[in-house]
Amino acid sequence: MQDFYQMVTAMGICSEYNAEGHRAIYDHLSSILGKEPASADAQSPPTLTFYATRNILRPYFILGQIPDLLNCLAMVDTFRKYAVDASSVALSWQEYYVKEPSSDSDMTLLTKRELKKLQDHVTNDEHDRLHYILVTKNLCLLHVYYLATAPESCMLAERLNDYFPGCFPGHDIPSKLLFQHGLSDSEKQIMEEAYQGCKEWILDVTQWEEEREEEQKQFLVTLTAEQADAAFEQAFREKFPPPCSQEELISCLDEYLNTVEKMIRRLEDYFPSAMVLERLKRAV
Known part of the structure; x- marks a missing residue:
């Protein structure tokens, strides 16, 4: 595992895009995310997860990897929840030791600034969770839009089931995506509303495709396969705008x-591990 940490660090300071290095890091993380959620929670390092997430977004947004991006984001939100819980525990201990002074001379209480930052973690919990859910919803819709004209369009039905389990009556197939675990009732309602809009959109696209096909038959349009695909994609994008702006998303x-990464770094700074403390002692 240490080799992968070193590789991530090296990739972060390298000025050129190293496709082989990126692929090795991403494949390692994918092998972790492919396990059971509880197992993945325990084994996925934050540094690696943040790296893999950003690697899908840049140097350009790889729309075909949105399902992988969703799994990475689910892990990031797991880190956020852990940071919120750890902050809450720290605040409770602070309150306890303020009321019950310890005889331990090494005991150090949190500063006002540190207390404020930890309190922000807890206070912003619902807001940050909603932020995550809305981003997740928009990624699902954007991927459905992408699949409408993508070479892998045959995956549309499978992905619809992953994003909106139960959308195909009589086919009770569990979703393969991590974000589906632990959704609240209100969050399920957000995804249900997204599905209803998505379903209406798919019906509109299907009707448009049928009408377009009839028009082409009437005008005896003869195009090569490549020309037909290009013409269809252009006409599709003119008729149906994307569900959200890629830049805004x-x-x-x-x-x-950035919010979650700062939370993790604060906790590491405020409560360094024994290994970190030992390294600091050696540096003195």
Whole structure:
């Protein structure tokens, strides 16, 4: 595992895009995310998860990897929940030791600034969770839009089931995506409303495709397969705008990732591990 940490660090300071290195890191994380959620929670390192998430967004947004991005984001939100819980525990201990002074001379209480930051973690919990859910919803819709004209369009039915389990009556197939675990009733309602809009959109697209096909038959349009595909994609994008702006969605993703990353770093700074403390002693 240490080799992967070193690789991530090296990739972060490298000026050129190293496709082989990126692929090795991403494949390692994918092998973790492919396990049971509880197992993945325990084994996925934050540094690696943040790296893999951003690697899908830049240097350009790889729309075909949105399902992988959703799994990475689910892990990021797991880290956020842990940071909120840890902050809450720390605040409780602070309150206890303020009322019950310890005889331990090494006991150090949190500063006012540190207390404020930890309190912000707890106070912003619902807001940050909603931010994550709305980004997740928009990623699902954007991927459905992408699949309508993508080479892998045959995956549309499978992905619809992953994003909106139960959308195909009589086919009770569990979703393969981590974000489906632990959704609250209100969050399920958000996804249900998204599905209803998505279903209406798919019906409109289907009707448009049928009407377009009839028009082409009437005008005896003869195109090569490549020309037909290009013409269809252009006509589709003119008729149906994307469900959200990619630039705005990436901006929202960056904001969420930066928020969680700062939470983790604060906790590491305020409560360094024994290993970190030992390294600091050696540096003195």
